[in-house]
Amino acid sequence: MSAGGWNGAGGATGPTSGARIFRVRSGTIIREGRGPTCELAALMVGERGRVVRVKSANARLLQKLLAMAVLPGSEVTVNLTFPAFVLEVGNTRVAIDRSIARQIEVERLTRLDGRPRNAGG
Amino acid sequence: MSRKAIALLLLSGAKDVHALVRRSEARERYERIRAIVESTASCCDLPLSYLIGIERQGRADVIARRVTRTAARRGRGRSCAARVLDFVTLFPPTAVPLLLLVLYFGLYRFVGTFGAGTLVDFLERRVFGEIVNPAVNAFVARHIASVSLRELIAGEYGLITLGLRYSVAIVLPIVGTFFLMFSVLEDTGYLPRLALMADAAFKLVGLSGRAVIPITLGFGCGTMATMVTRTLETKRERTIATLLLALAVPCSAQLGVILGMLATRPRALLLWVGVVGGTFLAAGYASSRFIPGERPVFYMEVPPLRVPVASNVLTKTFTRMKWYFFEVMPLFMGASIVIWLGRMTGLFQLALRLLEVPVRLMGLPPEVASAFLFGFFRRDYGAAGLYDLVVAGKLTGPDLVVACVVLTLFVPCVAQFAMMWKERGWRVALAIAGLAVGVAFAWGCVLNLVLTWSGLAL
Numbered sequence: 142m143s144a145g146g147w148n149g150a151g152g153a154t155g156p157t158s159g160a161r162i163f164r165v166r167s168g169t170i171i172r173e174g175r176g177p178t179c180e181l182a183a184l185m186v187g188e189r190g191r192v193v194r195v196k197s198a199n200a201r202l203l204q205k206l207l208a209m210a211v212l213p214g215s216e217v218t219v220n221l222t223f224p225a226f227v228l229e230v231g232n233t234r235v236a237i238d239r240s241i242a243r244q245i246e247v248e249r250l251t252r253l254d255g256r257p258r259n260a261g262g
Numbered sequence: 263m264s265r266k267a268i269a270l271l272l273l274s275g276a277k278d279v280h281a282l283v284r285r286s287e288a289r290e291r292y293e294r295i296r297a298i299v300e301s302t303a304s305c306c307d308l309p310l311s312y313l314i315g316i317e318r319q320g321r322a323d324v325i326a327r328r329v330t331r332t333a334a335r336r337g338r339g340r341s342c343a344a345r346v347l348d349f350v351t352l353f354p355p356t357a358v359p360l361l362l363l364v365l366y367f368g369l370y371r372f373v374g375t376f377g378a379g380t381l382v383d384f385l386e387r388r389v390f391g392e393i394v395n396p397a398v399n400a401f402v403a404r405h406i407a408s409v410s411l412r413e414l415i416a417g418e419y420g421l422i423t424l425g426l427r428y429s430v431a432i433v434l435p436i437v438g439t440f441f442l443m444f445s446v447l448e449d450t451g452y453l454p455r456l457a458l459m460a461d462a463a464f465k466l467v468g469l470s471g472r473a474v475i476p477i478t479l480g481f482g483c484g485t486m487a488t489m490v491t492r493t494l495e496t497k498r499e500r501t502i503a504t505l506l507l508a509l510a511v512p513c514s515a516q517l518g519v520i521l522g523m524l525a526t527r528p529r530a531l532l533l534w535v536g537v538v539g540g541t542f543l544a545a546g547y548a549s550s551r552f553i554p555g556e557r558p559v560f561y562m563e564v565p566p567l568r569v570p571v572a573s574n575v576l577t578k579t580f581t582r583m584k585w586y587f588f589e590v591m592p593l594f595m596g597a598s599i600v601i602w603l604g605r606m607t608g609l610f611q612l613a614l615r616l617l618e619v620p621v622r623l624m625g626l627p628p629e630v631a632s633a634f635l636f637g638f639f640r641r642d643y644g645a646a647g648l649y650d651l652v653v654a655g656k657l658t659g660p661d662l663v664v665a666c667v668v669l670t671l672f673v674p675c676v677a678q679f680a681m682m683w684k685e686r687g688w689r690v691a692l693a694i695a696g697l698a699v700g701v702a703f704a705w706g707c708v709l710n711l712v713l714t715w716s717g718l719a720l
Contacts, residue, residue, distance in 0.1 A: 199556070199559075200309040200311065200312065202559060202561070203308070203309060203312040204311065204312065204315065205561055206561065207312060207315045207316065207319065209561065209563055210319075212315075212316050212319060213316065214320070220352070221352055221353075223354060223462075224354060224458065224459055224461055224462040225458050225461050225462070225471070225560060227352060227458070227564060233563060234563070234564040234565075234566075235561065235562070235563050235564060236454060236457075236458045236560070236561065236562050236563075236564050237559075237560065237561045238461055238465075238470070238559060238560040238561070240557070240559055241559055241560075241561060
């Protein structure tokens with residue numbers, strides 16, 4: 142396992158360039174340079190995103206998110222944004238507050254109208 | 263355990279495994295291992311335990327994909343009722359009123375009124391007051407000659423007549439009803455939704471949504487609520503919740519008598535609610551700013567809603583009651599011994615005389631001092647003491663508001679104090695108790711001055 146640099150540290154809410162993140166041998170971690178990323182908190186209800194990384198140094202929080210399957214590579218659908226964020230991750234659903242949602246960088250998989258990003262029109 | 267597993271645990275920073283390796287390997291060898299762990303960690307921007315976890319998860323996913331297959335869900339899986347309920351419990355305009363209803367009926371009415379009221383009344387007055395206590399008192403009077411030994415076992419504050427009565431007749435019904443309700447909420451999957459809805463409000467006082475359970479429970483029994491603060495994530499949150507419970511959350515015993523006294527004076531009641539509520543918010547806000555530590559974060563898995571299975575709920579309730587009972591019973595027994603010592607050594611009289619000083623400063627009759635002192639040993643004794651003074655016509659409207667505010671904010675009952683000591687350590691327990699006394703007396707003096715100066719009729 143090797144760890145790469147964490148460049149392109151996502152700014153506030155604006156999309157940043159795709160970040161290169163560490164790769165692991167099983168290859169399940171997102172490939173580098175996929176597309177624009179943003180904070181999970183910027184997604185709206187019904188939008189989908191793929192987690193690129195969690196910008197936190199809090200080991201306990203990272204472990205908790207890992208246990209709830211919110212880890213680089215997982216796809217999330219936003220069910221609720223207030224009073225907290227409710228996400229669908231695979232077959233589970235997790236609630237996180239806005240401060241955590243702002244630390245999760247995602248690649249947006251849907252456009253603002255909720256359609257897949259690569260759909261025409 | 264395989265060497266690989268041990269190596270992974272060492273890299274993850276598992277303290278137990280580090281201790282084990284330190285014990286079983288030569289010192290030099292362990293130092294080399296530690297240096298390898300440290301240099302590996304320094305290469306990564308994320309904790310090694312996290313990276314290992316991700317790798318493990320990735321491999322598990324690969325295996326899972328190879329050996330499992332997902333069948334298409336018929337009728338989109340969930341029933342219509344389940345989807346409606348899911349929506350109702352998550353969509354704020356319907357979820358917030360539902361939350362208030364659950365807190366009111368589930369916790370306040372079922373635990374507070376039925377558990378702490380009806381059941382406690384029956385067990386305490388009928389079973390202990392009419393059967394157990396008279397029998398114990400008669401037995402002791404007949405067979406024990408020493409007065410001090412008699413007082414230790416029986417009488418008003420004895421081990422059986424106070425300690426056992428308190429733990430069996432007062433605590434057990436509250437704990438039982440609470441754990442029953444808690445298990446139902448847990449097994450339906452509603453609990454995380456409740457915490458989720460309350461999160462934004464609790465952030466104002468430095469807590470996360472998880473704190474909704476201990477704080478609401480505090481209106482039933484502060485001792486148990488203080489114990490339930492264990493469920494909070496960080497030490498800081500546990501300290502803030504313990505402080506708020508001790509300072510500004512009146513328990514059901516107190517609430518009943520105070521509301522009874524103030525019900526006929528709406529303006530006095532409003533003032534009491536305003537001062538206690540304001541103190542709660544101010545104390546929460548101030549402690550969230552000044553108590554060091556991580557800011558609260560909220561994360562929870564939201565399971566699907568399910569119909570609870572009765573046998574699971576009952577088994578869980580029984581196991582928790584047993585566990586709680588054996589943890590709290592010794593505290594009440596200890597309280598009986600403290601009261602006995604206080605009475606035998608004359609310390610009570612001294613404390614009463616000391617308490618009369620601030621009581622006079624607050625413009626209250628000196629008899630109120632004994633209500634405060636006994637309020638520490640049992641919160642409702644304090645309120646009941648005030649009630650007697652009101653009936654005797656010794657307290658005016660403003661006096662009553664001052665006394666009720668001070669009694670609510672004053673140190674919690676002895677069992678809650680002991681629980682604070684047990685859960686948070688003696689320093690925090692003493693600091694919180696000291697703060698509560700200071701805030702209570704300061705409010706008493708200020709209210710007395712303002713009410714006397716303004717001449718407000720209450």
